């Protein structure tokens with residue numbers, strides 16, 4: 001497991017690698033554009049070269065590019081869908097250039113409208129963005145289910161993947177906080193196993209490509225997205241230890257998106273300890289990855 005952190009991309013993607021390496025991250029996640037503006041970033045050849053050099057000289061092994069939250073591929077507004085397409089395509093092309101592990105996307109929101117139609121609209125935008133880029137995978141993130149957001153269940157994620165063409169580049173990013181908030185009780189190994197069985201039967205485990213570890217400030221099934229510091233929310237240290245030590249998550253990048261970014265190093269260190277603790281509780285020998 002590549003335990004890592006969401007970091008700032010200020011100064012370019014090579015700087016983001018440096019920031020991650022400084023705090024001991026094995027994987028990093030960045031926004032590749034200002035999260036509050038519709039202005040896609042295209043990296044220069046020089047920036048791409050500097051990024052690849054920084055990666056080669058560090059212990060950071062995976063980059064995730066998180067699409068910004070403005071995007072709504074399911075919007076009924078054609079202008080928003082067009083802007084979403086441009087931004088998502090640019091993110092995937094940046095992922096191609098940088099050799100990113102994946103672009104992570106919240107597919108969008110049906111708002112108060114029909115969910116099936118929203119999934120069809122989102123699928124169209126996603127399929128087009130994939131067609132206009134080369135090989136970077138796209139991981140759809142499960143959502144907390146707030147306000148009509150798509151991807152709150154594995155059946156919805158499966159429908160989104162199918163609507164987007166069902167190609168091999170489509171995968172999943174599982175967020176622990178969102179799982180819990182959308183009603184999956186992952187606080188115990190049994191609960192997480194049942195959740196992953198749901199994932200297997202709807203989507204298939206081979207699509208599972210990345211993870212977000214966040215604790216949750218709010219309760220099971222509350223459908224609200226409120227991250228807590230690792231171990232200090234409803235999942236607690238034991239619940240986080242279960243997620244971190246899940247054998248089927250071995251080898252995947254796991255990104256912390258903590259509300260206290262100043263404590264990222266400490267929280268990654270805590271996560272590594274919880275991973276060991278969880279492994280012992282499962283009777284597994286300690287593993288390096």
Ligand SMILES: [Zn+2]
Nearest residue numbers: 066104106141
């Ligand atoms: Zn996300």
Ligand SMILES: [Zn+2]
Nearest residue numbers: 177178225227
């Ligand atoms: Zn979240």
